[in-house]
Amino acid sequence: MSNLRGELVHWNDARGFGFIAGDDGQRYFVHISSIMRIATRPRVGDVVYFAARKGEKQQLEARSVTIAGANPVTPQARRSQIRRELDWQLILALSLLGLLAYLIWHDPFAGFLLLPYAAGGVLTFFVYWLDKRAAEAQAWRVSEATLHGLDLAFGIIGGLLGQAIFRHKTRKTRFMFATLMIGFVHLALLAGLALGEIKLEALPATLHAVLVGQ
Secondary structure (H helix, E strand, O other): OOOEEEEEEEEOOOOOEEEEEEEEOEEEEEHHEEEEEEEEOOOOOOEEEEEEEEEEOOOOOEEEEEEEEEEOOHHHHHHHHHHHHHHHHHHHHHHHHHHHHHHHHHHHHHHHHHHHHHHHHHHHHHHHHHHHHHHHHHHHHHOOOHHHHHHHHHHHHHHHHHHHHHHOOOOOOOHHHHHHHHHHHHHHHHHHHHHHOOHHHHHHHHHHHHHHHH
């Protein structure tokens, strides 16, 4: 089916999905990824045009959704929006990478930090990619607690890059705030090591105190 018309009757902006009441009497699930990029967020009461299909769970889904009267985002405005939204993730990730590189250059013994940050970063980046795909397919999702746990357990650089590259979780204020706090924990840790405020030999005890909150 194609060129169906309906009305957006429910919209969860925090989670990026809602439901359309079609003029054919059917109810359709709609995800933000299926809506054409527009200058404003979808709102209940919007008149929409869409194509329909059945999802993996035989649920009716709306695809290629356009909102009547909504102004599309121009390529220039879209690039500007992405830069504004992603600047801090990229800056923080690069800051952490810079501090880590400085530590290893300044004290080769600090090279042992490279393994957990590299392995944790790759794993976390991969999990963000999986969760983004699951969100688009309305499939089983990775919990936010798990994502934050991976960020905290040396995966923060990969997590920040995953958010930036995949445009994932960037509209969830609470999630972004928690990510920022975890990033600052790692930033303080690496800065403390670089400035000599935290000794490498005392690092295990320091990490234990941070992780258990003592």
